Amino acid sequence: MDASQKVTNLPPSIDAVVELLKSQGYIADRALSTVVFLALKMGRPLFLEGEAGVGKTEIAKVLSEALGRKLIRLQCYEGLDVNAAVYEWNYSAQMIEIRLAEAAGELDRDRLGQDIFSERFLTKRPLLQALEAPKGGAPVLLIDELDRTDEAFxxxxxxxxxxxxxxxxxxxxxxxxxxxxxIITSNRTREVHDALKRRCLYHWVGYPDAAREVAIIKARRPEASEKLAREVVGFVQALRGGELYKAPGVAETLDWVSALHELDAVALDPQTVNDTLGVLLKYQDDIVRMEGSEAKRILDQIKAEIAAMART
Structure with a gap:
C-alpha cells in the first residue's frame, strides 16, 4: 500500500480543498488548492516558496486543524543538525543511571549499555516525532524556512x-x-537543491490580488468594515508596486487591520496612516520613504479609485 492510500479522511476533490481551507479562514486560489489536493492524494511533500508573510506556514497550521492532525514544526536555522532535528541522547540522565548502577554494584556493562541506550533516555526531536504516527492519523510535519539551513542538513x-x-x-x-x-517552506534567501525539490510538489505562493486580499480580511478580521478593508487593501497593493526594501505581506495587512480596529478607525486618513506605518512596514528607510506626502498621495489615489468604482 503506498503513502497516498494510507492517509485517510482527506478531501476528495480540489473544490473540497478550497472549502476545507476556507473553513479555517484561509482563502486560497485555485492553483494553490490544486497542488495541496495533489500533495495529499499522492502522499508527496509540498514545497512552498514565496516572500515572507504570504501564508506559506499557515497552510500547515490550517491543514492540521482542518484534518484533525497533530502539527509538528521543525523551525530551521543556520547550524541545524541531527541532534536538534531528529534525536539526541539525554546524556545527563545516562550519567546518573551509570553512577546509580555503580553505587549498587551492578557491573554488567552489556546490560548497563542496553539500559542507558534504551528509548527512555532518547529525546525525540520533530523529525523522529513525525515518523511515529499518533492516534488519529499521521501528523502534519512543517519544515519551516528550509533555506536557512545548510546543504549538509x-x-x-x-x-x-x-x-x-x-x-x-x-x-x-x-x-x-x-x-x-x-509541508516545506522557503523564503528563497538561497536556492534549495534540485534533488530535494524533485521529491516534492512545488508551488510559488505569491501576493494575492485585491479581491482575494479583501476576502482574506473578511475571513480573518470580520470586525473590519467593508470600506476599511478596501482602503487597506488598495493602499497595501500600491505599496507592493513601489520600490520598498520589504513589501508588506498578507500577515502585515491583517496586523494593520487589527491595529486600525483597535484605534476605532472606520476609514483611512493621512494622520492615521503615518502613525501606524510601523505596523505595516518593518524597515525605517521604507517608513521614511512612504510617510507624509507620499502616503497622502497614495491614499488620495486609492479613495478616488474606490469612489469611481462605486459610481459605475
Missing amino acids: EAFLLEVLSDFQVTIPELGTVKAEEPPIV
Missing part, C-alpha cells in the same frame, strides 16, 4: 523524505507506518 533531509525512516545506531531503524503530511 538538506542532504540528510533528502534521505529522510525518500523513505520516511531514520536509523538510530543504538536502537535500529524507525520507519513511519503512515508517512506524515509534509
